[in-house]
Each structure stands twice: as C-alpha cells, then as structure tokens.
Amino acid sequence: MLQLSHMERARLKWGLIFISPWILGFLLFLLYPMLASMYYSFTDYDVLRPPRWVGLGNYVRFFTKDNLAFTCIYNTLYFATFSVPLNILVAVVLSLLLNARVKGLAVFRAIFFIPSIVPVVSTAILWVWLFNTRNGLFNMALRAIGFQGVGWLTDPAWAKPSMIIMTLWGVGGTVIIYLAGLQDIPGQLYEAATIDGAGAWQQITKITIPLLTPQIFFHLVMGVIGAFQVFTQAFIMGSLGGGALGMGSEAGPANALLFYSFYLYLNAFRFFRMGYASAMAWVLFAITLMCTLVILRSSRRWVFYGGA
Amino acid sequence: MDLRMARNKKTRREFLRLAGLAVSSAALSACGGPTPSPVVVEQEKVVKETVEKQVTEIVQVVVTATPYPVPPVVLPVAPVVTPAPEQPIDIVYWDLYSRLVWHGQDVKQVPVDLWNQANPNIRVHYLPGAGAKEKVLTAVASGTPPDLLLTDPPTEYVYRKAVDSLQPYLEKGDHPYIEKDIYPGVWKGMAFKGEVYAIHRVPNNAGMYINADLFQQAGLDPDNPPRTLAEVEECAAKIHKVDSNGDIEILGFSPWLNIAGIWGTWAEAFGAELWDEANNRVTFDEEKSVKALEWQVEYARKFGGYEKILAFNDALAGMDPFGSGRVGIYITGPWQIGIMQDNYPAINYRTSTMPVPEGGRGGSWLGGSWMVMPRGGKNRDIAWEFMKWYCGKECQDYEGTQGIGFTIWPEVNEKNEWFNTLEQLKPFLRDLPHCWPIPLIPTVNHAFFTAFNPMVDECLRGKRTPMDAMREATRIAQEEVDRFISNL
Numbered sequence: 001m002l003q004l005s006h007m008e009r010a011r012l013k014w015g016l017i018f019i020s021p022w023i024l025g026f027l028l029f030l031l032y033p034m035l036a037s038m039y040y041s042f043t044d045y046d047v048l049r050p051p052r053w054v055g056l057g058n059y060v061r062f063f064t065k066d067n068l069a070f071t072c073i074y075n076t077l078y079f080a081t082f083s084v085p086l087n088i089l090v091a092v093v094l095s096l097l098l099n100a101r102v103k104g105l106a107v108f109r110a111i112f113f114i115p116s117i118v119p120v121v122s123t124a125i126l127w128v129w130l131f132n133t134r135n136g137l138f139n140m141a142l143r144a145i146g147f148q149g150v151g152w153l154t155d156p157a158w159a160k161p162s163m164i165i166m167t168l169w170g171v172g173g174t175v176i177i178y179l180a181g182l183q184d185i186p187g188q189l190y191e192a193a194t195i196d197g198a199g200a201w202q203q204i205t206k207i208t209i210p211l212l213t214p215q216i217f218f219h220l221v222m223g224v225i226g227a228f229q230v231f232t233q234a235f236i237m238g239s240l241g242g243g244a245l246g247m248g249s250e251a252g253p254a255n256a257l258l259f260y261s262f263y264l265y266l267n268a269f270r271f272f273r274m275g276y277a278s279a280m281a282w283v284l285f286a287i288t289l290m291c292t293l294v295i296l297r298s299s300r301r302w303v304f305y306g307g308a
Numbered sequence: 309m310d311l312r313m314a315r316n317k318k319t320r321r322e323f324l325r326l327a328g329l330a331v332s333s334a335a336l337s338a339c340g341g342p343t344p345s346p347v348v349v350e351q352e353k354v355v356k357e358t359v360e361k362q363v364t365e366i367v368q369v370v371v372t373a374t375p376y377p378v379p380p381v382v383l384p385v386a387p388v389v390t391p392a393p394e395q396p397i398d399i400v401y402w403d404l405y406s407r408l409v410w411h412g413q414d415v416k417q418v419p420v421d422l423w424n425q426a427n428p429n430i431r432v433h434y435l436p437g438a439g440a441k442e443k444v445l446t447a448v449a450s451g452t453p454p455d456l457l458l459t460d461p462p463t464e465y466v467y468r469k470a471v472d473s474l475q476p477y478l479e480k481g482d483h484p485y486i487e488k489d490i491y492p493g494v495w496k497g498m499a500f501k502g503e504v505y506a507i508h509r510v511p512n513n514a515g516m517y518i519n520a521d522l523f524q525q526a527g528l529d530p531d532n533p534p535r536t537l538a539e540v541e542e543c544a545a546k547i548h549k550v551d552s553n554g555d556i557e558i559l560g561f562s563p564w565l566n567i568a569g570i571w572g573t574w575a576e577a578f579g580a581e582l583w584d585e586a587n588n589r590v591t592f593d594e595e596k597s598v599k600a601l602e603w604q605v606e607y608a609r610k611f612g613g614y615e616k617i618l619a620f621n622d623a624l625a626g627m628d629p630f631g632s633g634r635v636g637i638y639i640t641g642p643w644q645i646g647i648m649q650d651n652y653p654a655i656n657y658r659t660s661t662m663p664v665p666e667g668g669r670g671g672s673w674l675g676g677s678w679m680v681m682p683r684g685g686k687n688r689d690i691a692w693e694f695m696k697w698y699c700g701k702e703c704q705d706y707e708g709t710q711g712i713g714f715t716i717w718p719e720v721n722e723k724n725e726w727f728n729t730l731e732q733l734k735p736f737l738r739d740l741p742h743c744w745p746i747p748l749i750p751t752v753n754h755a756f757f758t759a760f761n762p763m764v765d766e767c768l769r770g771k772r773t774p775m776d777a778m779r780e781a782t783r784i785a786q787e788e789v790d791r792f793i794s795n796l
Contacts, residue, residue, distance in 0.1 A: 044795055047449045048468045048683075052795060067756055067784055134555060134623030148553070154622045156614065156769075252767055253618070269442045271754040271788075272464060 037278040045275035058279035071255050072263040075160060079259065080227035081289075083164040088219055091171045092212065095178030096204070109179070116172035124236035127166045128153065131237075151253075153237060159256035163234060174219050181215040182208070213303040221295055230287050231261040238262075260284055378411050379709045379726050384419055384702035386426035389693050399432045399691050400454040405677060406516075412648055413710040416458075419703045423694060432694055444470070444682065453682035455691040461497060462506045462678045467750035467792070471680040473731035476502045477692045484701050484717065493674055494716045497745030501585075506678040507699040510713035513743045514567060514672035515736045516540075516663060517630050517638040520656040522547050522558065526636070533660040537577075540637055540663045541607065547636035548611060556612065556620040561637040563604050565621055565629050568639035571673050571746045572760060574600040574656040578668040583747040588793055590749060592760055592784040596668070601767055601774035603665065614768040631655065642712045642736045643677055657666050661739045671742030676713060714740060751792050755785035 004012065016023070040060055043051035062069050098109050115123070130137045131152035139149035152162040189207050198206065208217075238252040252260035264284070268277035377702050401420070408415050420434045447453045448470050457471070465471045478485055485507060486497050494508050526546040534540045544560025550602035551557045563569055572582050572592075580597035583590060591597070608614040621629065629639040631652035638644075639662070648655060664670035679699050681691060697703065704715035709726050714737060721727055727737050749755045759781040767777035 044791075047445045047466055048470045049795075065787070067764075067780075068472070132623060133619045151615065151619050151622070154619045254769060255762055266757065267446070270757065271751065272468060273754075 005133055015239040021299055033210065037281055040275045041279035041282050045278075046272040047274050048272070050274060054275070059277045059283065061276070062279060062283065068258060068263060072258050072260045075256065075258055076158055076228060076230070076260040079230055083167045084220060084227055086164060086225035087167060087171055088216055090168055091174040091219065092216070093211075094171065095175045095182060096208070098175060099179060099182045109175075112175055113172040116170045118169075120170075120232045121232065121236055123166070123169055124171055124233045127162075127169070128237055131162050155252055156252075156254040156256040158196055159238075159252045162228075162232065163237065166233060166237070177211060177215050177219065181212050183271060185211045210304045214305055217295070217299050217303045224291050224295065225288055228284060228291075229261050230259050231265065234259050234262055251286075312471070322683045336755070350794075363420065364564040374538050374643075377730075381413065382706060383422060384501045384540070384706050385702075386419070386422040387693075387697055388426050389430060389690070390789055392427065392429045394429075395691070396429045396431055397687050397690055398429060398601055399528070401432055401456040401458070401675075402439035403434065403436045403458040404441075404460060405436065405458070407436045408707075408711045409713055415707045415711040419706065421700055422492060423553045424696070425754060430664075430690055448682050448684060451684045455685040455687055457682050458509065458677045458694055459680060461746050461752070462680050463497075463500075463683075463746075463748050463750065463752050465680060466500050467796075471504055471505055472681055472683055472685075472688075473503045473506070474681065474692075474763065477696070478504055483696050489719065491740055492717045493671075493716060493740075493742075493744045497674060497748070498678070500748070504648050504689050507695065508674070509677050509679055509699050510704055510707050510711065511674050511676035511740070511743075512641045512643065513736055513739055514573070514639050514641055514662055515739060516660040517640065517644060518637050518658045518660060519630070519633065519638075520658055521633075522636045523599065530656075530658050533658060533664060534637070535661075537603070537663045537665045537668075541610070544611070544637060550612060553625070554612065554616065556616060557619050557634070559617070559629075559635045560611065562620070562635075563607055563639075564616050564617065565635070567639045569764070570761075571756060572597070572606060573639075574665075575674060576673065576744060576747075577670060578603070578665045581747075583749050585748060588750075588789060590755060590759075590782050591787055592763075592782040592785060593775070598650050598774050600665070600779050604764070604768060605774060607754055608768055621659060628652070630657070632777050639672075640668075642733060645732045646712055653786045669742065671739055671744065673710065673746045674743045683767075736746065749785070749789065751785070751788045754788045759784035 017022050040051060042053060042055055044054050044057070045051035059203045094112060098105065098112065102108075118126075129135075133139060133149065133154060136152065140153065142149045150158050152158050167197075185208065191205055193203050193207060234252070234257045238257040251262065260280070261284070264277050264280045267280060331372050341525050359384065359538070371379060389796060403416065408469055409415065416436070417434055418484055420432050423430070435454070438454070439459055444459070444465075446455070459465070462471060474485075477483070485498075485504065487499070490498075493513070494511055498504050498506050516533065518533050523530040523543070526543070528546060534543050540561055546560070547558060548560035549555070549558040559565075563574060567573075572580070574590070575582060575597035578596040578600040580594050580600065582592055582594075582597065611617060624632055624634075626650065628647055629635050629691035631638070631647060632645060633652070633655055645659070648657065662670050671794055679695055681688060681695070685691060701715060701720050704717075705720055705724060708714045708721075709724065712733070714721050714727065715724075718741065721737055721740070729734050746752065747755070763772065763777040763784075765775055766772045772780070
C-alpha cells in the first residue's frame with residue numbers, strides 16, 4: 001500500500017472533499033443508472049411492475065424478431081456515414097475561407113457561427129419550411145432553373161438526405177475549432193514551402209490538412225457519437241413534415257426518419273418496454289464504442305500532432 | 309387540441325369577427341339566455357363601435373361565415389363535503405393536456421376554483437401539462453403519484469395496473485356513472501372486464517367539414533352533404549384540382565389528413581373490430597379491415613397517388629388544412645369549429661356526420677380525456693369526492709358547452725339547448741351513439757405504431773397487398789400482446 005505522509009493524507013482528504021460533488025454526481029446519476037440499465041436490459045420491465053428476468057431475451061428479440069430494428073439501424077448508419085464526412089468537409093473548407101485575410105473577416109465568421117447557437121428545435125422548424133414541397137426555398141430554386149423539385153420530407157428516398165443537409169446549418173461551431181487549429185500552424189512552414197515552389201493546393205494538402213488532423217480526428221469522434229444519438233431534429237422534422245400517416249408520423253415517410261434513439265425512446269415511454277429499451281441502449285453503446293475504437297486505432301496512421 | 313388564442317392586438321378582421329360573435333350572442337341573450345359574461349359585454353361594446361363604421365362588411369361576414377356564438381355560462385355548483393377535514397388536505401390533479409381557455413373561460417380550472425371556494429380545507433391543485441407518460445410512470449413507480457390524473461385513453465395504464473379500479477366507490481352508489489345512462493361506446497372505454505377504471509370527461513368524436521364555397525364552385529349543394537363514402541368520392545372528384553405539375557391545387561378529400569386515418573378509423577368504419585377481447589386476439593386482418601384498406605388503395609389511385617396527397621399536406625407547411633380553404637371535405641373533431649372561429653372566420657363551411665361506407669357502420673372513435681386514480685395516491689376517499697363531482701353531469705355540461713365537447717350522458721346532451729341549437733355541433737351529437745372507443749388492445753400504442761400504421765403506409769406505397777399488409781400487422785401486434793399477456 002502506498003505510504004502517505006501526514007501532509008499528503010491531509011491534501012488527499014481535502015482534495016476528495018472538494019471533488020466530492022462530482023464523485024457523488026458520478027456515482028448517483030451516472031454509474032448507478034448505467035448499472036441499473038445493464039440489469040434491466042436482461043429483464044422484462046415496464047417500470048410499473050417488478051422486473052422479470054429474461055436473460056438475453058431482449059437482445060435476441062431485437063436482432064431476430066423486431067421488424068423495425070433493421071430499419072432504425074440502417075437509418076442511423078446511413079445518417080452517420082454521410083453526415084459526419086460531409087460536415088467535416090464543409091467545416092474544413094469554410095475554416096480555410098474564413099482564415100483568409102480579407103476585409104470584414106470578423107463579420108463573416110460571426111455570420112457562419114450564429115446559426116450554430118440557434119436552438120435545435122427552432123432550426124428544425126425553420127428547415128421544415130425550407131424543405132416544403134410547394135413553397136419551400138429549395139424547391140422554388142429548383143423550379144426556377146427548370147427542375148421538378150423533390151419531396152424533401154415526404155419522399156422516403158429524400159427524407160434522410162434532407163436531414164443530412166440540415167446538419168450543415170450547425171457547422172459554425174466546429175469551424176471555430178478548425179480556425180483555432182489553422183492559427184496554430186507555424187507560418188514558417190508555408191514560407192518554406194513557398195520558397196521551395198509549392199503552390200496553394202500543395203500547401204493545403206501537404207501542410208494544412210495534415211496539421212489539421214488532430215481537429216479532424218476530434219470532430220470525427222464527436223460527430224460519430226452525435227450521429228448515433230440523433231433524435232430531436234428527426235423528431236421535429238418527421239412530425240411536421242407531413243410525410244406520413246397519422247399517428248407515429250414522427251418517424252417520417254415510410255419510417256425513413258426512424259432513428260435508433262427515437263425508436264429507443266418509443267420503446268421506453270410509448271410502449272412501456274423499459275427492459276427492451278435498456279437492451280437497445282447497450283447495443284447502441286456497443287456500436288458507438290466499436291466505431292470509436294476503430295477510429296482511435298486508425299488515428300495512429302493519419303493524425304499528426306505538430307509537436308510530435 | 310389547444311383552443312387558446314392570444315388576442316392582444318385586434319386587427320380589422322378581428323373586430324369584424326368579434327362583431328359577428330357579439331351579434332349572435334346578443335341575439336341569444338335577447339332570447340332569454342343567462343346574464344352575459346364580461347366577455348359578451350366587452351364584445352357588445354366592440355360591435356357598437358364597429359357597426360357604425362363597417363356596416364356593409366359586417367353584413368358580409370355574418371352572411372358568408374358561420375360564426376360560433378358565445379355560449380351561455382352556467383357554472384356548476386360545488387358541493388360542500390361534510391364533515392370537512394380538520395386539517396387542510398391537498399389533492400394534486402395532473403392533466404396530460406394544456407389549459408383550455410375559450411371565450412374567456414378557463415374551463416378545467418374554473419370548477420377547481422369553485423370547489424376550493426366551497427371546500428377551503430380540501431385544496432385541489434390543478435397542474436395542466438403535468439401528466440406526460442414519462443412523468444406518470446416514474447411517479448407511480450416511486451410511490452409519489454398525483455391523486456388524480458386526466459389522460460388520453462387509459463387502456464395501457466389499466467392493463468399495467470398503474471391506476472386503481474373505481475369499482476369500490478361506484479358500488480357505494482350516489483353517483484351518475486351508470487351503464488344504461490351512458491353512451492355504449494363511452495362505457496366500453498371506461499369499463500375493463502366489468503370494472504370501471506376511468507371516467508370519460510367531455511367526449512368528442514370526428515365529423516365531416518364541408519367547404520361550402522368549393523362545393524358551390526363545383527356545382528354541388530353544400531346543404532346536401534355526402535352521406536356515404538361513395539358520395540364523398542363523387543363530390544371529391546368534382547372539387548379536386550391539380551396544377552400543370554400534377555400537384556394538388558384543391559384537395560377534394562383525403563382519407564389520411566389530420567385525424568382521418570388514425571387509430572384504424574376506416575377499418576372500424578367499414579365494420580371491423582380490430583380486437584377480440586374475449587380471446588385476446590388482434591384482428592387487424594379481418595375481412596372488413598382488408599376491405600377498408602382496399603378502398604384506400606383504390607382511392608389513392610383515383611386521385612393521383614398516395615404520395616401526391618401527402619405532398620399536399622406537406623405543402624400547407626403546418627397551416628390548418630381546412631382553414632387554408634383548399635380542402636373540400638375534411639374529417640376532424642368539433643374543436644375545428646373553434647379553430648375556424650378564431651383563425652378563419654371568412655371560410656363558409658358546414659358540418660355533417662361521418663361518411664358511412666357501404667355495409668359499414670359509420671361513426672368514429674371517441675376522443676376527449678379520462679380521469680383516473682393513479683396507483684398509490686393518498687387521500688383517495690376525498691379525491692373521489694372531488695372526482696365524482698368534477699366528472700359529473702354539471703361539470704361536464706359546463707365544460708362541454710364552453711369548450712366544444714359533450715357529456716357522456718345522452719339525456720344531459722338532449723336537454724342542453726346550446727348543443728341542439730347550433731348547426732355546427734348537431735351532426736357530432738347525432739353521431740355520438742354510433743361511436744366506439746379506440747381499440748382496447750393492452751399494447752395499443754405498439755400495435756398501431758409498429759404494426760398497423762406502418763403496414764397501411766407500406767400498402768399505400770405499393771409495397772404490399774392489403775391482405776398481406778394486414779396479416780403482417782396482425783402478426784407483429786399479436787406477438788407483443790402474447791408477450792404482455794404471458795407476463796400478467
């Protein structure tokens with residue numbers, strides 16, 4: 001056992017006292033609910049009656065019998081696969097533009113940042129209007145240039161792409177991170193590259209992007225985790241988009257916006273299947289963890305830290 | 309269905325609307341109605357000012373619109389509980405829905421205030437919007453539920469024993485909740501396997517709204533509305549208009565707009581039961597249900613396809629479909645009368661009973677709210693005293709009159725002059741005896757959300773035949789019912 005001096009013990013005691021609010025919060029509001037949900041995932045539990053042990057029943061049922069399990073996993077993976085890379089691409093391009101030394105730069109930066117502080121519900125409602133089949137801005141623009149216009153939120157094929165396009169609205173928040181990363185790149189690297197005759201494109205691909213990889217890596221990990229938990233925008237857009245039949249319309253046309261978290265929520269609070277929802281939550285955790293580990297492992301090959 | 313409308317600013321249109329209201333209310337009060345409320349007095353003042361300036365336009369509004377006059381206010385009389393408790397008792401009452409304020413009457417709060425005045429030691433606390441399912445679940449599980457809860461159909465709560473039976477109280481007598489006196493459909497939704505668990509308050513049902521101007525433009529007589537689904541189709545075909553892109557400009561009728569398609573409306577209208585309570589079997593695939601879906605498929609085909617009809621709804625972007633003036637025939641509840649009055653007073657419309665399919669039964673499912681006693685509540689006897697009165701004839705009569713709904717007793721509704729003189733309300737009242745509860749499936753939300761609705765949707769998108777869709781819906785829903793029943 002570690003031998004501590006009197007002074008060290010006193011420091012440890014006070015240290016623990018000072019961080020005790022966090023420790024208590026962690027134990028009561030994070031660790032306990034997590035362990036409880038792990039237990040409930042092996043039970044049939046509706047909150048109102050005592051849980052009944054079913055072993056792996058909920059997990060087996062989810063993967064073999066639930067007609068909507070595949071739909072919600074597919075929708076979520078589709079969303080994550082396209083929205084995260086697209087967001088990274090747009091955020092990097094925007095940050096490069098906003099890093100240029102032009103007049104009124106602060107104004108441009110503010111313009112791109114402001115949308116990211118609009119509450120997600122307001123954003124979703126706004127975009128329902130933009131996506132409106134007849135009077136929406138997008139379809140009006142498409143018609144103006146001779147296209148037919150699409151059923152952004154009413155056509156099952158377009159509902160998810162619409163959601164993905166909408167996520168770009170909040171890209172300003174990550175642009176700030178990329179801007180910080182860009183300003184951290186030493187200027188002499190560009191000077192040396194210029195002297196060596198490197199063009200703008202070469203400078204971007206050989207200096208800027210490699211040295212931005214720590215920020216890209218962060219964005220990728222957080223983006224994937226966020227994408228697997230997408231809920232609010234889909235919930236609002238699904239129910240207001242008018243693309244589905246009566247009750248349950250929150251899931252969009254032909255369940256095209258039935259994302260994992262939303263289906264989990266439905267199971268917990270609309271269908272009273274708390275045990276099943278807990279199992280779904282752990283499956284989601286496993287999927288997210290796996291993806292994050294793959295990204296972490298791969299990061300050794302493509303993330304470059306300036307100081308390294 | 310929140311009918312509250314803020315009226316801080318009065319536009320010219322608002323003035324005219326109020327004028328129409330006040331003219332009608334003044335006429336009513338002249339016929340010997342009760343003393344006008346402060347709202348009526350205010351509106352009479354408004355009309356005097358407006359009449360002088362806008363006479364011709366007022367006439368136009370009164371002629372073209374069908375205003376809903378201010379109803380007479382007959383407040384319920386709260387009983388005094390004797391002996392009164394020595395120490396003050398607090399009764400907590402959660403409502404899933406928000407406040408309902410119309411014509412200046414906070415209809416769910418007013419009786420609570422009257423009760424509290426009469427019984428200062430039994431204080432009822434009304435909490436609108438507090439009764440969300442998430443909250444009720446945790447409150448009941450933790451043993452801290454409200455004493456009373458006003459909620460949507462209580463089927464799932466009852467089967468999960470989250471609410472207590474009211475039977476012991478009913479057996480003591482001295483209450484108006486007697487099967488033979490109540491609409492059969494209403495009773496069915498309150499009593500589960502012979503035991504009453506909930507009292508239905510201010511029920512409502514769906515009816516048909518007809519845009520009179522669109523009818524006239526199509527050469528149809530709005531005073532002779534369609535009665536059968538076949539007639540609805542005929543009228544819709546004459547009203548329906550598409551633009552050069554094939555998009556719907558004017559919608560004749562949609563079986564899926566607003567509440568029209570939910571909870572298996574059409575299957576039930578065709579005569580399907582959807583649930584066999586005696587054998588705990590889901591029967592989504594019964595012949596009449598399949599027939600209803602076949603009719604929907606055919607209807608979609610005739611009117612440009614399911615997606616086009618849904619796209620019309622999307623194009624309205626949250627605007628009230630009937631209020632847009634672009635829908636000829638529309639299915640919804642009586643609350644639409646309030647929406648039209650408050651927001652679209654210039655639209656000339658009529659109401660009628662639900663269309664009846666050939667060989668079907670007509671009518672609709674019953675809406676409204678249900679009062680229950682969550683399991684584990686304290687002060688149950690006192691809570692029952694309040695509930696007995698609050699759900700009773702006087703209170704329902706007051707709330708129905710003020711908030712556009714009815715009571716659960718045919719006898720009370722027949723005596724209510726207000727219900728029987730208003731043309732807009734009459735069809736709904738006439739249809740009430742034919743209405744039915746939302747299927748009493750123990751896992752009803754799961755059955756409709758994951759089975760029935762998605763399968764209807766798939767069928768209408770051409771991915772399944774009606775028979776295949778309903779068989780699959782039955783299979784999915786039955787599996788969940790079996791799982792649930794096996795755990796009882």
